Amino acid sequence: TRLILATRNPGKITELRAILAEAGLPHELVGTDAYPDVADVKETGVTFAENALLKAHSLARATGLPAVADDSGLCVDVLGGAPGIFSARWAGRHGDDEANLRLLLAQLADIADEHRAAHFACAAALALPDGTERVVEGRLPGVLRREPAGTGGFGYDPILQPEGESRTCAELTPEEKNAISHRGKAFRALVPVIRELLG
Numbered sequence: 050t051r052l053i054l055a056t057r058n059p060g061k062i063t064e065l066r067a068i069l070a071e072a073g074l075p076h077e078l079v080g081t082d083a084y085p086d087v088a089d090v091k092e093t094g095v096t097f098a099e100n101a102l103l104k105a106h107s108l109a110r111a112t113g114l115p116a117v118a119d120d121s122g123l124c125v126d127v128l129g130g131a132p133g134i135f136s137a138r139w140a141g142r143h144g145d146d147e148a149n150l151r152l153l154l155a156q157l158a159d160i161a162d163e164h165r166a167a168h169f170a171c172a173a174a175l176a177l178p179d180g181t182e183r184v185v186e187g188r189l190p191g192v193l194r195r196e197p198a199g200t201g202g203f204g205y206d207p208i209l210q211p212e213g214e215s216r217t218c219a220e221l222t223p224e225e226k227n228a229i230s231h232r233g234k235a236f237r238a239l240v241p242v243i244r245e246l247l248g
């Protein structure tokens with residue numbers, strides 16, 4: 050069967066496709082671009098899981114296909130979990146990674162090294178056209194550097210140093226990051242769920 054992933058990000062499609070293939074799942078995965086008439090849904094939830102479910106349900110209803118959606122972000126302990134669901138637009142403009150990262154570093158300027166714990170979080174949801182739903186989560190814990198390092202990845206990768214690592218996420222290879230990332234973990238946790246609901 051065909052499975053649709055709620056993203057226009059080709060990197061996410063490649064990552065989930067590889068995870069499905071490795072697990073021996075036969076489903077063909079397509080992105081939202083395969084259905085250009087389907088409108089994006091407003092992310093009005095207050096948690097990653099709510100937003101992932103909103104996106105998955107809306108896409109499943111619109112296409113008649115089982116749909117997967119994810120929502121993710123960076124949660125900083127000393128900020129009570131912010132930027133959280135607002136990670137992509139922390140500095141105002143959606144997707145301005147550089148501005149978001151600079152603002153966050155400024156907000157944390159006075160925070161000592163031992164209080165700079167943070168984690169990336171990802172919720173991945175599967176929704177069927179009949180309304181059946183499941184949601185799973187993955188986390189990547191670490192600490193926030195004072196200056197960005199590395200050129201890989203995107204978003205806050207240059208400032209998050211995963212637990213047990215001496216490099217930032219932006220200094221890892223894509224394979225190294227996928228192996229430990231919040232999104233990798235959430236997508237891998239979805240495999241048994243897909244098997245259960247779709248066979």
Ligand code: ITT
Pocket residue numbers: 055056057058061119120121122123136137138144146149169202203204205206218230232
């Ligand atoms: P979609 O088009 O798939 O919705 P997006 O970039 O708008 O992708 P995400 O939910 O994937 O939304 O990510 C939200 C933000 O959280 C993203 O803009 C980054 O600032 C941050 N983020 C999420 N995952 C990250 C990662 O692996 N590394 C660095 N930053 C990440």
